[in-house]
Amino acid sequence: MDLHLTGRRVLVSGGSRGIGRAIVEQFLAEGAQVSFCARSQAGVAAASAAFGANAIGAVVDVTKPVQVQEWVTSSAERMGGLDIVVPNVSALAGGEDLATWQRAFDTDLLGTIAMVQAALPALRSSSAAAIVLISSVSGREIDLFAEPYGVLKAALTHYGKTLSTRLAKDGIRVNTVAPGNVYFTDGVWGDIERNDPATFAACLAANPMGRMGTPDEVARATVFLASSAASFTTGACLLVDGGLTRGVQF
DSSP states (O other), X not given: OOOOOTTOEEEEESTTSHHHHHHHHHHHHTTOEEEEEESOHHHHHHHHHHHOTTEEEEXXXXXXXXXXXXXXXXXXXXXXXXXXEEOOOOOOOBOSXXXXXXXXXXXXXXXXXXXXXXXXXXXXXXXXXXXXXXXXXXXXXXXXXXXXXXXXXXXXXXXXXXXXXXXXXXXXXXXXXXXXXXXXXXXXXXXXXXXXXXXXXXXXXXXXXXXOBOHHHHHHHHHHXXXXXXXXXXXXXXXXXXXXXXXXXX
């Protein structure tokens, strides 16, 4: 299937590792040009070297709206516009103290909103505009990551549906991807495997397919929703969870 992404101009936050990195790689494989960001200078430099000439990296703290605005504006100017926006950064925060809630709120929710709002003027000029938010199964069910992570991921799904209705008249599609357990060595599940093997084994066993997902599997779903192959799909929340969740979707 031709996703018609050749030459499309894409923004991805958190693009130096894990799911974000896989999303950048999938867009590049489809012929798109990508501007990505991350907080670590070393991570951005290493990823930029691996991605090649069609990807440009920047060091951005998404909890700083001024930095986000400057990055989005400069990326649009450099690429000659924007077609696709994928806010991907998460604090992956767990804990009941208010400082943890604030960090998660500023990163997961406000970081996404700042990126979307900064990109909207350029997206309104695109003939194939799409936003794909990255939520989580933790936003659908109570699990190990219920708060604040799950609460804010649920808010992102609601935000995506709200945006899809509001922006349809502008020709901007908005969808959400909700990954399940996604394993990579330097990710949260790699950390749990090393430091809490009993919890890791129990969570692994909860996956009906007998394994956790990969960043590439989430990335392919994300890129599909962003492409014109999904041109009549907006307001959807696509589970990429290997059957982990039990709720029936109507």
